[in-house]
Amino acid sequence: MISLQLVILVVAISMIGLWFYFFIRNKIIKQAHSKRLQILTENVEMHQSQIHIRDKGLDTYKFLRYNLAEALVIQPEIKL
């Protein structure tokens, strides 16, 4: 006959096993998510830096000197 101790042991081991399995699985999911977030953030930051380069160029425009050509910096890496 199955003893009470054996039942408790099996339940405890199963619970620990399940918890461990989900812990590992969640860890993998978090790692993958973090990688995807990093790629997206890098892309956003790249676009922000490009916008910043453009704004900086336009800020250098002096009305009285009419040096607009210098301010209009084309960024060849942006493919339209």
Added chain:
Amino acid sequence: MNLKSNIIFFLSFLCVVSLSFSQETLKNPDSSLAALKEAPEDTSKVMLYQRIAGHYNIVHLDSAKAFAEKGIQLADEINFSFGKLMNLNVLGNYYERKTDYENAMLYYNEALDIAKATNSTKGFAVILNNIATVHIRKGDYQIALPLLFDALKAEEKLGNENGIAQAYNNIGVVYYYMQDFDKTTDYLTRALEIQEQLGNFSGLQNGYNNVGAIFDYQKKYDEAIRSYTKAYDISLELGDKKQQASNLSNIALSYSKKGDYKNAETYFTRSLQQREEVKDYNGLASTYANFGESLRAQNQFQKAQMYLKKGLEIAEKNNIKLSAREIYHSLSKLEKQKNDHEKANEYLYKYIAVKDSILNEKNAQIITETEAKYQTEKKEKEILKQKAQLIEKELEVKRKNTMFFGSLGLALILGLIGYLFYNQQKLKNRQLQKESELKEALARIETQNRLQEQRLRISRDLHDNIGAQLTFIISSIDNLKYGFTEISDKLSNKLSNISGFTSQTINELRDTIWAMNKSNISVEDLKSRITNFIEKAKQASENANFEFYIAPEISEEYTFTSVEGMNIYRIIQEAVNNSLKYAEATLISVHISEENNQFKIEIRDNGKGFDAAKAEQGNGLNNIQKRTRDVGGTIDISSDPAKGTSVVLNIPFKSLE
């Protein structure tokens, strides 16, 4: 006398123990017989034959044989070795009880062969013990002893403490018959130690009593007294007053034999008191007899006669023939000592008569004892059955508990799985939401970036192509003016106007391109550009003074759209240029303040001024008005030829946000 009875008790106790392996009584023999009739010819029927035979071995010896023989026959037919062994053992018991030791040995030996062939250690131990018992009964102690040692080894192999104790007892008995009392004492003591460990107090009490009897027989009275005292202590613990009195009587007897009559009298008196208390007439008769015999040995004839007569009275009144027999014997000896041979002979005849009657009664007593034993075993079996039922119930409860906890455990596991899945899904949803927000932001910024880049490239094209062409037009007009020496003033002015207009177009184109690409302008930015412009104007016009003031309550963090910022700047630039170019002003002031929730920009000069009603509006003023409309504001231009000109521009905050 008492010693003798002790030894008899001792031996009968051992015999019961040795046979209890194979002797069983049935609770309900009738139902067993009925079951036997209906039972199929299989192993269970063989065992049923054995049980019924064992039962009749105790209650009705003549009926036992037939059942055991049938059991053996059926076991042979179905080839059931163990069943045959059990039935052979019962048949051996039957012949042993019939004192037909030859046949008993025949069946025991056959059973022993089966036990050896089937490697049944327990069966081996039991059969060997029974064979040894037969040898003891025949007086073949030298043969019985090695068999008992083999049985002891088998019990030791099984680790059966009770069986080991019984083997020690039987070995002790053999040594007793062989008159080796040291070994008898040794083995009985070992048996006692085991019984002590097993906590069998009743057995211990009897054991110590018997050991005391052995010591007494060996005339080791001090050891005997010690052993009897131990038995007395256990009786005290058990609260068995009758047994306590018996132990005290034995102690008294040992003291008497030792010659310590003072102590003997004390213990006899205590024993008599206790026996009176529990109304143990049998014991009283026995103790009076022993006490009287002790006094006779001390030649205290009168006192001895008194106690012996008391004992005889109780014995005759209660028909206690054993005590009566011993008392008659003592009285006969007493009268002989007193030289009254007539009375001595009279008591001797009475002694012989009682002795003969005892022998007959003893048989009846054995039957009664067997019946009592049967009843006791029956009760023991009932207790065992109840215990088995209790164990079964406990097992059932245990099984239910296991089921309950098993289900609970399963529910817990399922609950945990659910929780973990839910948790994981929640995590995934959070991540998806975050990723989706980020993707959306990326898409927005990517689109914005591309749009701005496209706008910038178009602007660059406009600047490079149209701007260059306009510059070429200005250059061509200037060449025309200087290329022709004879040119009328009117044409020259016209050409100058076209050149100026083209220059303004270039400026506006550039402003438009810049504003198109710039997202917004802060108040701080605007302030720095105006300051820069005024500084340039100062350098160009040495006679003019400038004032520029922005009210401190205007936050520098206000932002205009680039178009608004550019229009405000151009309005200020146009107004200042007009003051310098046409009014010849010496003081030009620019004030920016907040009034009635509006942005108020005032450009004033102290120049020549003009008559607004008569003045023809040029491009400059038209431009100022157009730009004012573009920013959603209002403009008020006032001029006095004596005081100068003021341009007041009001722009609501709302449009500035």
